[in-house]
Amino acid sequence: MRPMVYLKNVVTLAHAPELCNGCGACLSVCPRRVLQRLNGKVGIARRDACIECGACQRNCPHGAVTVKAGVGCASALINQMLGRKKVCCTVGD
């Protein structure tokens, strides 16, 4: 089955080819195969599959990949709006 994809055209992922030396660190950490090597150059191949986890940005030694990383969790966002400190993984405890 094809992997599920969330909303279209929302993610903040950006790749700056002029800073990229093609080391491929981002390729091995992306769990959604968003970044891919095409004709030897790294680029964004499946933008809407991005979940903004931030692994690519964290592991890019050259600052070529940027994203506003965060967790796509409604209850965490709602808690945040309500000014509660609880975060996603601790909901229910």
Added chain:
Amino acid sequence: MRPPRLDQPFVTGVMDTPAGPVPRVSKVFSGKDRMGAFKARWGIGRMNYRVDAGLYAIGEPTAESPVFVTANYKLTFDLLRRAIASIDGWVLVLDTLGINVWCAAGKGTFGTDELVDRIEASRLGGIVNHRKLILPQLGGPGVAGHEVKKRSGFHVVYGPVRAEEIPEFLEKGLKAEERMRTKDFGFMERLALVPMEVVPAVRLGLIVAAGLFILCFLLGGLSLSKALEWFVVPAGAIGASIFAGAVLTPLLLPWLPGRAFSTKGLVMGILSALLVLFLSHGSGMLERIGLFVSIPAMSAYLAMNFTGSSTFTSLSGVRKELRFALPLEIGGAGAGLLMWIIALLGR
């Protein structure tokens, strides 16, 4: 940083190393481990289901054996322990406050600093000859491989997403295939997450139901039998919403229409509302409209909460979804409640 205790239930012995004694972990997944995992899935003692951070041995590791890094959530630790039961190796457990790798990486507790400190504290450099660490790929959001290298001399190799694929990853010379690099979200995985959707939803549902029952009791002139009769409709609505939004929507996720989780939950909610209407043919028109408005709204809300447990949502996406869905969900549930109260007053 204290070394891990030797009296933890899954520790079967001690391994002497140049850096001192290291606990050896059992390769057997015991009934107690199974019970612990089951309880964690249902949210019982889940936030305190931990192992001590630090270095462990599995099998008969040598100075050449691979080092696997993981989180100190026991469910995570056990997954790794089972996956590498056939391997002699070292397990470096980071203190992630009992949170799984992915969530902890997102928060930074499964992070560069903790990893570098833990390497230092466990004196790993004196135990192994090589300078390679195998990290779960989903630790990527927290750990900057190049920084770890700079600060500790250890080279981070991102292994497969799923621990079960580690043996194959090792056989292939630390090469991960495309399949090992992607996070899927299969039916069984979604099923395992359903209890933690249901438990908080039921908790909230019971509070709301208790409030509505008191309302029935007061509006019904303090008559218990009347209150019970009136209470059936909202109780049914809450139950149907939880089943639609927190159970069926997660399970049927890929087959439900729409991209937003609230859309999927809305569809499931409309279907279950129709079923409730079919079963409750005795109630009045206003009540029926109220049911048809509130059940899909509550189901959509609960479905939206599954975004955090899913593996393919983004913060920007959820923010967008909340903006359009939350007002509608609150409005729908509120309108349904209002219609029900008006219907009650008119009796």
